[in-house]
Amino acid sequence: MTTTATALIRTLIVDDEVLARQNVEALLRSDPDISVVAQAGNGLQAVEAIREHRPDLVFLDVQMPGISGFEVLARLPATLMPQVVFVTAHDQFALQAFEVHAVDYVLKPFNRARFAAALGRAKAAVRSLDREELARRLSDIMVALQRLKASGATEEGIATARPREEDQRLFIRCDGEIHMLAPGDILWIESDGDYVRLHSTDKSRFVRMSLQKMMERLDPKHFVRIHRSTIVNLRHMKKAGPALYGEYSVELSNGMKLRVSRTFVHELKAHL
Numbered sequence: 001m002t003t004t005a006t007a008l009i010r011t012l013i014v015d016d017e018v019l020a021r022q023n024v025e026a027l028l029r030s031d032p033d034i035s036v037v038a039q040a041g042n043g044l045q046a047v048e049a050i051r052e053h054r055p056d057l058v059f060l061d062v063q064m065p066g067i068s069g070f071e072v073l074a075r076l077p078a079t080l081m082p083q084v085v086f087v088t089a090h091d092q093f094a095l096q097a098f099e100v101h102a103v104d105y106v107l108k109p110f111n112r113a114r115f116a117a118a119l120g121r122a123k124a125a126v127r128s129l130d131r132e133e134l135a136r137r138l139s140d141i142m143v144a145l146q147r148l149k150a151s152g153a154t155e156e157g158i159a160t161a162r163p164r165e166e167d168q169r170l171f172i173r174c175d176g177e178i179h180m181l182a183p184g185d186i187l188w189i190e191s192d193g194d195y196v197r198l199h200s201t202d203k204s205r206f207v208r209m210s211l212q213k214m215m216e217r218l219d220p221k222h223f224v225r226i227h228r229s230t231i232v233n234l235r236h237m238k239k240a241g242p243a244l245y246g247e248y249s250v251e252l253s254n255g256m257k258l259r260v261s262r263t264f265v266h267e268l269k270a271h272l
Contacts, residue, residue, distance in 0.1 A: 008035040009126050012055040014046040014072070015039075015087065016064045020108070024059050024087065027115050033123060043067030047075050055082050056126045062088040083126045085118050170217060172198070172207045183222070187252055189214060189231040199256075224271050226250065226260040234271055 011034050015021045021039050028034045037053040040046040042065045050058065050072075062069040069086060076082075089108040104118035170181045185200045191211040198205045207214070215223065215231055226232050226248075236253045240260070243249040248260035248268060260268055 009033055009057050009123060010035055010037045010053065010055045011057045011059070012037060012046070012049055012053060012082070013039045013059050014041075014043075014049075014064070014069070015059075015061040016041050017061075020061070020087070024115075027112065028059075028119070031119065034119075043069065043072045046072045050076060050080055050082065054080060057085070057122055058082045059085050059087050062086055083122055083129065085122050172205065172209075183218060183233075184235060186223075186233050187236045187254060187256065188233060188258060189223075191229040201254075224264075224268055226258060226264050226268055228261065228263070230258055232258060240268065240272065 011028060013021050013024050013028075013036060015024070018041070021041070025036055025039070028036055034057075037055055038049045040049045044066050046058070046060070046064075046069075047067075049055075060069040060072065067075075069088075073081070073084065085104045085106060087106045087108065087110075104121055106115060106118050170183050170186075172181060181198070181200060185202070187199045187201065189199065189211065190197050192206070194210075195206045195208050196211055196214050198207060211225075211229065211231065215225060218231070222234050223231050224234060232250055232252070238251045238253050240248055240250045243259070247262055248265050249257055250260060250268070251257050
């Protein structure tokens with residue numbers, strides 16, 4: 001549904017937590033372009049509220065009693081399809097949020113600056129999209145949900161089947177936003193306290209995740225643990241050789257040299 005440059009953007013807030021809805025409403029209240037027309041506490045209420053109030057924009061929680069935020073969108077006709085910003089504490093839904101072409105994806109807890117950035121993009125999208133584009137987005141959502149089901153995704157949004165290598169994308173939360181990385185661009189990964197540092201071809205990024213959890217998200221054909229605190233991408237390994245005291249070292253395509261501990265040297269040799 002389109003709106004003029006001066007018309008108020010009719011907005012619906014959907015979250016099963018009362019305090020979360022109140023927080024979003026408080027942040028929206030100061031924006032003169034926004035009119036909060038209703039709130040909903042679960043997915044079924046959200047569908048009814050969208051049918052009744054025909055909002056331009058919905059701040060939508062993903063995991064709710066009854067039906068999920070994605071199922072809410074799947075039940076809407078193209079003529080009622082709103083612009084969407086997902087608001088959730090569950091970063092495992094990041095892939096699905098991107099697949100259904102959300103304007104943005106805000107992870108709880110978020111600060112005013114992050115919310116303002118998401119709102120600004122949402123407002124611009126509301127004013128630029130027409131009915132034909134909204135209908136296309138609904139079709140994309142249905143295709144995405146079918147793809148997730150076929151790949152073995154659970155209702156909680158965690159895929160149980162590893163996608164084909166050519167389809168793999170790595171979604172990570174960094175600096176309050178979701179970033180997409182091609183695994184092939186990652187050179188090596190090191191643990192740093194409660195974080196891991198991803199060293200890729202363009203830059204390094206801190207991600208709040210254990211090294212083991214990160215390893216579980218990567219293809220074991222290409223990513224090998226060479227130290228209790230280090231994972232290396234074999235596609236960027238230039239050479240490997242013995243070092244002092246029975247250890248090995250590897251040199252990457254960018255010239256970086258990494259130590260292979262005796263504990264993990266056999267695992268590396270098994271891939272060479």
